Amino acid sequence: MEFGEIVSVLLQGAVVTIKIVAMALPLAAVMAFIFGLIRLYSPAPFKQIAIFYIEFFRGTSALIQLYWIYFVLPFFGITIDAMTAAVVALGLNIGAYGTEVVRGAVQSVPKGQYEASIALNFTARQRVWRIILPQAFVNMIPPFGNLAIELVKATSLVSLITIGDLTFKAKSLADTTLQVGEIFGVVLFLYFIMSQALALLFKLLEKRLSKGLGRGGIN
Amino acid sequence: MNGFSWDWAFAWEVLPMILSAAKVTLLATLLGSIFAIFMGLVFALLRRSPSRILRNSIYWLVEFIRSTPLLVQIFFLYYVMPEFGISMSPLMTGVFALGLHYGAYLSEVFRSGIDGIEKGQWEAARALNLTTIDTYKDIVLPQAIRPMIPATGNYIIAMFKETPQLSAITLLEMLQVAKIIGSENFRYLEPFTLVGILYLVFSIVAAYGIHQIEKRFPKEGFTLK
Numbered sequence: 001m002e003f004g005e006i007v008s009v010l011l012q013g014a015v016v017t018i019k020i021v022a023m024a025l026p027l028a029a030v031m032a033f034i035f036g037l038i039r040l041y042s043p044a045p046f047k048q049i050a051i052f053y054i055e056f057f058r059g060t061s062a063l064i065q066l067y068w069i070y071f072v073l074p075f076f077g078i079t080i081d082a083m084t085a086a087v088v089a090l091g092l093n094i095g096a097y098g099t100e101v102v103r104g105a106v107q108s109v110p111k112g113q114y115e116a117s118i119a120l121n122f123t124a125r126q127r128v129w130r131i132i133l134p135q136a137f138v139n140m141i142p143p144f145g146n147l148a149i150e151l152v153k154a155t156s157l158v159s160l161i162t163i164g165d166l167t168f169k170a171k172s173l174a175d176t177t178l179q180v181g182e183i184f185g186v187v188l189f190l191y192f193i194m195s196q197a198l199a200l201l202f203k204l205l206e207k208r209l210s211k212g213l214g215r216g217g218i219n
Numbered sequence: 220m221n222g223f224s225w226d227w228a229f230a231w232e233v234l235p236m237i238l239s240a241a242k243v244t245l246l247a248t249l250l251g252s253i254f255a256i257f258m259g260l261v262f263a264l265l266r267r268s269p270s271r272i273l274r275n276s277i278y279w280l281v282e283f284i285r286s287t288p289l290l291v292q293i294f295f296l297y298y299v300m301p302e303f304g305i306s307m308s309p310l311m312t313g314v315f316a317l318g319l320h321y322g323a324y325l326s327e328v329f330r331s332g333i334d335g336i337e338k339g340q341w342e343a344a345r346a347l348n349l350t351t352i353d354t355y356k357d358i359v360l361p362q363a364i365r366p367m368i369p370a371t372g373n374y375i376i377a378m379f380k381e382t383p384q385l386s387a388i389t390l391l392e393m394l395q396v397a398k399i400i401g402s403e404n405f406r407y408l409e410p411f412t413l414v415g416i417l418y419l420v421f422s423i424v425a426a427y428g429i430h431q432i433e434k435r436f437p438k439e440g441f442t443l444k
Binding site: 055056059060061062063064065067068071072075149152153154155156157159160167170171174180181184185187188191192195196199 | 283286287288289290291292294295298299302380381382383384386387394398401406407408411412414415418419422423
């Protein structure tokens with residue numbers, strides 16, 4: 001096969017990969033916030049549920065979670081297509097890691113901020129939403145950027161449940177054309193570009209959001 | 220066939236098969252972490268080399284390895300390396316891939332660990348006329364190792380959790396065995412759940428073990444003799 005043809009097939013796969021990232025990333029962010037905040041602020045039963053979710057998804061492999069959702073859930077009468085299984089599994093997995101990011105960022109807000117908000121008679125709700133979270137949010141951006149790259153990398157696993165993503169396309173092209181060197185070389189390069197682009201995006205976001213917060217010295 | 224409920228008899232039947240595959244998983248993790256620690260040290264020390272070109276190329280190599288998927292790296296090593304005349308068994312390929320991937324991560328841990336050593340220590344070593352090798356061996360590394368333990372341990376646990384990806388190159392580790400059992404019996408619930416629980420148990424035990432190692436480690440360092 002011509003090099004150009006290989007690249008065009010692989011680019012189709014890359015589009016699928018980007019789609020999965022685009023759907024799983026918001027899910028992960030939502031899960032991270034919900035369970036991160038529950039873990040921090042909720043009373044007993046909910047807190048334990050959140051801890052169970054976090055420990056379960058962080059303690060087992062992403063691939064096992066993917067297989068479990070794809071192969072086992074149908075036995076309980078819940079049949080979902082491969083794409084949904086992929087987005088749900090990856091979203092829940094990365095989301096579980098994200099809860100720790102949320103927790104760490106909230107706890108990194110200086111204690112004086114809590115004390116000042118209490119002294120100023122803010123309610124507990126106002127304290128969290130108006131004082132703590134806006135400051136914590138900026139701290140979350142860099143680790144969330146790392147997780148987003150982890151997500152890009154984890155999408156390669158969906159090729160094992162027959163989704164035609166970049167890795168899947170590469171594997172099937174390699175099996176038919178045997179031009180393994182070019183194919184996997186291009187694939188590694190494409191993943192590298194995607195990860196770096198995402199890293200850059202998060203860096204810009206961080207720069208933008210930290211404006212006016214008086215951090216990082218004078219600029 | 221009723222797939223809705225947990226079948227204990229079936230679970231007990233398949234457990235020995237999965238446990239024997241756990242040996243392969245653990246072996247891959249063990250060899251992979253030894254190789255990763257070695258590669259991590261090599262990368263970290265090369266990042267400190269006097270040659271700027273070497274430093275920069277190692278930086279980009281590490282960045283490249285860290286931002287591409289392990290699965291593709293496994294495929295690359297398994298399918299492309301034979302073209303250069305290097306054929307490896309699935310297990311060895313897996314060990315190399317895991318070692319290289321996590322070596323890249325560990326190099327950052329080691330680098331920051333080495334950077335964390337006070338400047339005075341380097342100066343004292345220089346003043347005492349120690350060679351570079353002796354400085355690292357007797358002064359820097361003994362002090363740098365303890366703070367590196369938690370992060371290194373976390374990466375080794377992370378590596379352990381990525382071993383199922385080796386099933387893609389036909390290594391018969393836990394998940395692959397569970398999948399084969401599942402497709403033969405049309406029951407995935409028990410094998411996959413057992414594998415999940417085993418991973419959870421191993422990870423928790425390993426995390427506890429690492430914490431113990433850190434606690435027992437002498438704070439003031441030790442001699443590497």
